[in-house]
Amino acid sequence: MNATDISKLKRDAPELYDAVINQGVLIERRRVLAHLNVAKLYDSLPEAVEAVAAGTPAKLTPGEALPYTLLHNRYASIEDKRDGFASVAAS
Secondary structure, three states: OOHHHHHHHHHHOHHHHHHHHHHHHHHHHHHHHHHHHHHHHOOOHHHHHHHHHHOOOOOOOOOOOHHHHHHHHHHHHHHHHHHOHHHHHHO
């Protein structure tokens, strides 16, 4: 979809355009909050901010628990490495 198509949609179907934009905002908010809320548990907010800025997906859908598990694993691993647990486990 190019800028002309978007302009045409906005002009010809403003309600649909607004609904699509609002849905995108909700999806992005859910992604950002997933990263921040899980990372907060592991004192990994700097890494979460990097993931958010990079657009790292959280792959969330309503009621889906697995991505939260994956995010917990991601930030727990960051915390473990920072705290030196990775080297202890390897010893």
